[in-house]
Amino acid sequence: MGLTSKLGNMGIVTTRLEDTVNWGRTNAMWPMLFGLACCAIEMMSTQAANYDLSRFGMELMRPSPRQSDLMIVAGRVTRKMAPVLRQLYDQMPEPKWVISMGDCASCGGVFNNYAIVQGVDEIVPVDVYVAGCPPRPEQLIHGIVTLHERIKQERIVDWA
Amino acid sequence: MTIMESRWEGNLEELRGLVSDRAMTGETMVLNMGPQHPSTHGVLRLMLELDGETIINCVPDIGYLHTGIEKNMEAKKYEQAITMTDRTDYLNPMGNNFAFCLAIEKLIDLDVPIRAQYLRVILAELTRINSHLVWLGTHALDIGAMSVFLYCFREREKLLDIFEIVSGQRMMSTYFRPGGLWRDVPDEFEPAVRDFLGYFPAKIDDYEKLLSNNPLWLDRTQGIGFISTEDAIRLGCSGPTLRGSDVNWDIRKALPYSSYDHFEFDVPLGKHGDVYDRYVIRMEEMRQSLHIVQQALDRLPGGPTRSNNRKYVPPPRAELGQSMEAVIHHFKLWTEGFRPPKGEVYVRLESPRGELGCFLASDGSPRPWRVRFRTPSFVHLSVLPHMSQGYMIADLVGIIGSIDIVLGDCDR
Numbered sequence: 001m002g003l004t005s006k007l008g009n010m011g012i013v014t015t016r017l018e019d020t021v022n023w024g025r026t027n028a029m030w031p032m033l034f035g036l037a038c039c040a041i042e043m044m045s046t047q048a049a050n051y052d053l054s055r056f057g058m059e060l061m062r063p064s065p066r067q068s069d070l071m072i073v074a075g076r077v078t079r080k081m082a083p084v085l086r087q088l089y090d091q092m093p094e095p096k097w098v099i100s101m102g103d104c105a106s107c108g109g110v111f112n113n114y115a116i117v118q119g120v121d122e123i124v125p126v127d128v129y130v131a132g133c134p135p136r137p138e139q140l141i142h143g144i145v146t147l148h149e150r151i152k153q154e155r156i157v158d159w160a
Numbered sequence: 161m162t163i164m165e166s167r168w169e170g171n172l173e174e175l176r177g178l179v180s181d182r183a184m185t186g187e188t189m190v191l192n193m194g195p196q197h198p199s200t201h202g203v204l205r206l207m208l209e210l211d212g213e214t215i216i217n218c219v220p221d222i223g224y225l226h227t228g229i230e231k232n233m234e235a236k237k238y239e240q241a242i243t244m245t246d247r248t249d250y251l252n253p254m255g256n257n258f259a260f261c262l263a264i265e266k267l268i269d270l271d272v273p274i275r276a277q278y279l280r281v282i283l284a285e286l287t288r289i290n291s292h293l294v295w296l297g298t299h300a301l302d303i304g305a306m307s308v309f310l311y312c313f314r315e316r317e318k319l320l321d322i323f324e325i326v327s328g329q330r331m332m333s334t335y336f337r338p339g340g341l342w343r344d345v346p347d348e349f350e351p352a353v354r355d356f357l358g359y360f361p362a363k364i365d366d367y368e369k370l371l372s373n374n375p376l377w378l379d380r381t382q383g384i385g386f387i388s389t390e391d392a393i394r395l396g397c398s399g400p401t402l403r404g405s406d407v408n409w410d411i412r413k414a415l416p417y418s419s420y421d422h423f424e425f426d427v428p429l430g431k432h433g434d435v436y437d438r439y440v441i442r443m444e445e446m447r448q449s450l451h452i453v454q455q456a457l458d459r460l461p462g463g464p465t466r467s468n469n470r471k472y473v474p475p476p477r478a479e480l481g482q483s484m485e486a487v488i489h490h491f492k493l494w495t496e497g498f499r500p501p502k503g504e505v506y507v508r509l510e511s512p513r514g515e516l517g518c519f520l521a522s523d524g525s526p527r528p529w530r531v532r533f534r535t536p537s538f539v540h541l542s543v544l545p546h547m548s549q550g551y552m553i554a555d556l557v558g559i560i561g562s563i564d565i566v567l568g569d570c571d572r
Contacts, residue, residue: 033198037225037568038250038331040202041294045320048297048313063198078571081203081224084195110243115228134331 018156025069025095026057026148032068033061034088036075039102039134043074046137056144065091070147071124072140076104077117089124097151099143100126103133178219179209188216195224199302199557202567204541206556213552218545222538225571233531237497238264238338241528246332248533249569251291254283254323255511257336259518259533262417262507264338267522268500270472276340276465277419278456282353283326283335284418284509285449285456289360290319291512291564292442296367299439299561303380308370315363322352339467350457357454364446371439381436385547385559388433395543398536399514400441401563405433411510423455435555435562442564445512472498497526513537513564537569 035043047053047061062068065088077085089098100120103109106129108118120126127150130143172184182188194205203224209217229248233241245256258280265272272280297312320330326345327333335342371377387397392405402409410427412420428444430437467473474493475486502524508517514536521530540563548559 034196036203037227038247041250041331044294044297044309045313045317049310050314050317063196065196076225076227078224078226080226081195084224088196110247111227111229111232113228113232115226136330 018154019152022152022154026151028057029070029097029144030060030062030068031058031070031072032065032088032092033063034065034071034074036073036077036081037104039074039105042134042137043072043101043140046140051137051141053141053144056141056148058144065089066093068092069096070099071096072099072101073105073120073124073126074101074134076102076109076111077120077123078115079117082117082123085120086123097127097147098124099128099130099140099147101130101140101143102135103131106131109133175207178207178217180216182211182216183209187211193556194221200560201298201565204560204565204567204570206544208553208556210553213554215548215551215553215556218548218556220541220544222541222567222571225567227568227572229572230531230533234528237526238500238528239493239497241531242337243332243334245533246334247568248572249511249513249516249535249537249566250331251294251566252287252511252513252516252569253332253334254287254336255509255516256533257334258284258418259507259509259511259516260520260531261336261338262509263505263518263520264500266505266507267503267520268338268472268498270339270469271467272340272418273464273467274419275344275461275463278460279341279345279465280336280418281420281423282453282456282460283323285452286319286322286353286356288449288512289446290316290323292446293319295442295512295561295564296439299558299564300371300377302557302561303377305371305374305377308367311363311367311370315360318356318359322349322356325349325352337466337473339469339473341465344465350460353453353457357450357457360450361447364443368443372443378436380555380558381434381439381562383432383434383436384551384555385435385438385562386433387543387547391546392433392543395546396539397514397543398539399510399512400438400445401514401536401540401543403427403441404430404438404562406431411508411515415508417507417509420452422459423452425452435558438562438564472500499524499526508534511536513566513569514540533572535569535572537565537567541565541570 100106105120108116128143128147130139132139183190188209188211191208191210194200195203205221207219229244233244245260246253248256293312293316297309300308323333324330325348327335387405389405392402406429425448428441430441470489474490479486500522504521506519508515517534519532523529548556
């Protein structure tokens, strides 16, 4: 949190509203429990004991889109799944972010064919792309930290 | 691209035939479950017809993960197509490599050195444990035992480390190639596997301590999702789902491939055909897999890990500087690929989920004319309505977990 000044030993700090809100948003992000394919297994690994996403305040995965603010698109999105994915995105309340996890979600990966949407950014706006097939848990964590950095740059004028 | 409207605007009349007549009058309720649901193990969608909380019928709607893998493989050379097989059943990548490689080897009658066969067995069995760990973690999570998931994934990381040692990738290893393996295993492989063999048995006991006598677990699993011996055979079950109904059919025993007949192991059988028996069988299978790995590692022979047939297998790098013929083979294999004879083959093996079959048709060109996988998840999903009718809606997630479906395997 961008600490501006500290008033003696009265236990009071002053900072900007933006910084406080952004700090809160980055440290209690609730991802949607939404796995599609292989990457979902690596997402579960990231969630589990060894990589422990709760270090980033993300141990609580919400199965309902209405309670979550981060969508991790983990896996290939088929044309049959695309409308469902868009509907889930629409059901998420603002502010919301999207991480495209893996090559398939980012660009179609090895599946350049009739069935797979060539990049999930065709249907939802993506904030961070994570490369890999599937990405290692460290890579996903790097993507999440990158998203945090991005959120910390947001200003009040952007919120409206 | 244009987005189709996803809201269903049909009426009950369209569902006639899928649901009972009672649904038409509003006596029973038609409920949608999925494709985004935490307990459907992926993107399975079920249409449930409920009488109160009792399931009258359940109709699976698949295809939300249809990737066109089989079609894509027709556009790739045989060696390239192996990378696609990893991504069908993503909990059993080495097993899928295995099936496809066995099909190619049967098609062109290619020899596989004994060391490669043993290493394949070791890796396939470790993959089976890997798959069962994910199954146990998610199955327990569905039924409400949260901590088992964390323990299972802790152990799974050790297996992924082993896969990374041999292939450089945690999940999508593409380590099996026609005629053997990509390369010999590095020196760290054997100590890592031995370390795991010493470490893991106590962990299986730990899981069983958490679950096997837990009254909540017993209430949620015993007598649920029953399928009789006759029905299990009639509806095409295989693997632990079939063995849970007391049918002694394990392809590793019945039709041994890749020197499985060199190893001693038991095939655990259930008596009741319910969710609990399938759980017990998979736990025991993990022990038996460890037993197979132990034997294979103790008796691991030396020698090459890939066939010497230069028409199908590229020469080792060292030969390229010395032999003109090796350069020609190298060039031919990596530009054009190999041309197997015309023909059709079907091979099957025991995947963690059941019988995984691979049908391969060749027209003599470097690309397969048709590849088809007979996948256990697809067959078991078609048995799901039969298994779940008459049970409570809360039991459904347990039943889905017990047949261990992977939607990537089902939809491909």
